[in-house]
Amino acid sequence: MYVKGVNLGNWLVLEKWMSPALFDGTTAEDEYYLPTQLSPEVYEARIKVHRSEYISERDFATIRRIGLNTVRIPVPYFIFGDRPPFIGCIEELDKAFGWAEKYDIKILIDLHTAPLSQNGFDNGGICGVCKWSQTPKEVEFVLNVLEKLAKRYGQRKGLFGITPINEPITEEMWNTMDVPGRYPAVDKEMAEGSAPNTLEFLRDFYDKAYDLIRPNMKEDAYVVFHDGFELKAWKEFITQSKYQNVMLDTHQYLMVAEALGCEQTLEGYVSYIQKNYEKDIAEVQEYVPIICGEWCLFNSCAVGVDTKGGQSVLNGMDFAENEAGMTADAKKELYEQIAKAQLAAWQKGSGYFYWNYKLLLDTVNEPHWRGWDCWDLSKSVDMGWFPSEV
Secondary structure (H helix, E strand, O other): OEEEEEEOOOOOOHHHHHOOHHHOOOOOOOOOHHHOOOOHHHHHHHHHHHHHOOOHHHHHHHHHHOOOOOOOOOOOOOOOOOOOOOOOOOOHHHHHHHHHHHHOEEEEEOOOOOOOOOOOOHHHHHOOOOOOHHHHHHHHHHHHHHHHEEEHHHOOOOEEEOOOOOOOOOOOHHHOOOOOOOOOOOHHHHHHHOOOOHHHHHHHHHHHHHHHHHHHHHOEEEEEOOOOOOOHHHHHHHOOOOOOOEEEEEEEOOHHHHHHOOOOOOOOOOOOHHHHHHHHHHHOOOOEEEEEEEEEOOHHHOOOOOOOOOOOOHHOOOOOOOOOOOOOOHHHHHHHHHHHHHHHHOOOOOOEEOHOOOOOOOOOOHHHHHOHHHOOOOHHHOOOOOOOOO
C-alpha cells in the first residue's frame, strides 16, 4: 500500500501556534505549563471540549473523500491518564479506530512526547528541556506505554503501525535549530544538562521498543522508526534480519531547508527538493521502506519575508507589516509547483503524511499569521494549492 496520509496534530498533543486560544489567559508556551496556570476545572474543561470538537467522525469522512488512506495520530506519553495533572486520551484514540475502520482508513500511532522531552521543541511537550534519554526510569516508562499501545491496538484492522518516539533530536539538528535559543526553558534548573540524543541511545531504545511492540502486532503492521534527523545513519541497523515489517520515517520541511541555505524562490525550492529529497528518498528506499511522516507547503517566499526557519510571532517575530508581494494566482502557482515537486519526491519512497489536517488560526484578521494557512491541508485542498487525490 502506498501511503497517502495526513497528521491529526494538535488534537491529542497540543501545539500553541496551531490553536492559540487554548492558551488564553496564560503565559504557557507548551502543554507542560498549561495546567500549572489554570484551575483543574478550567484545564479539564478546555481539554475535553477541544478534543471533542477538533476531530470527529466527519473529519475521517472528509479525509477519505479527498483521497487519503492513512492518518498519523500524535499521542502523548500520558495517554493512559497516569501522569497527573495531565488528562489521558485513550478513549479518543479508541474512537479514532472506530471511525478509521468505518471509512477504510489506516492509523499510524505516533508517540509524540516523552517525559523531560526527546527534543526540547514545543511539540515535545516542554520547551528547552531535553533530558528523557538521560533518565532511565522515564525511558522505561515510555517502553511500557508502547507495550500497552501494542497490546490494545495490535490486532485492530485499522492499525498501520506504531512509531516508538517522534523526532528524537540528534546533534546536527539541535545546532541547526538552536533549541535552547529558539525554545527558551522556563525552569533553567530543570533544563540544565539538556542535550541531544545520541544515535547509540536511539538504536538501543528502538531495539527494545521493537521487542515489545512486534510480538503484540499483526504481521502486516509496521514498526516505524523516526530517523532522528539523520536519514543516512540507519542502513546497518535497520537491515538486521530480526527486524520484520519496519519502516523509516523522515521529516522534511522547506523551512529547515531554508535554514540550511536553500534559496527562497520557487526555482530554489524545486531544485532543492529534486537534488536532496528525491535523491535521498530513492537511495534509502533501496534497503527499507521510507515515508515522509511530516512535510507541508510552508515557505518564506509565500510569507514575503525570511521566517528564519519557520519562526512565528510566538518566537518574537511579527510579519504583520510584510504582506507578501504576490497575487493570489502567483501564490497558488507557487504552492502547486512545490506540492507537485514534493509529491514526486515521496513517490520515490512508500508514501507521506502531510502536516497538518487543520489549524485553528485566523490568517485573515490576524495579519501576523499571513502565509501560515498552507499548513492546513483541508484548506490547501479547498484553495487548489494541493491536488485533491480523488
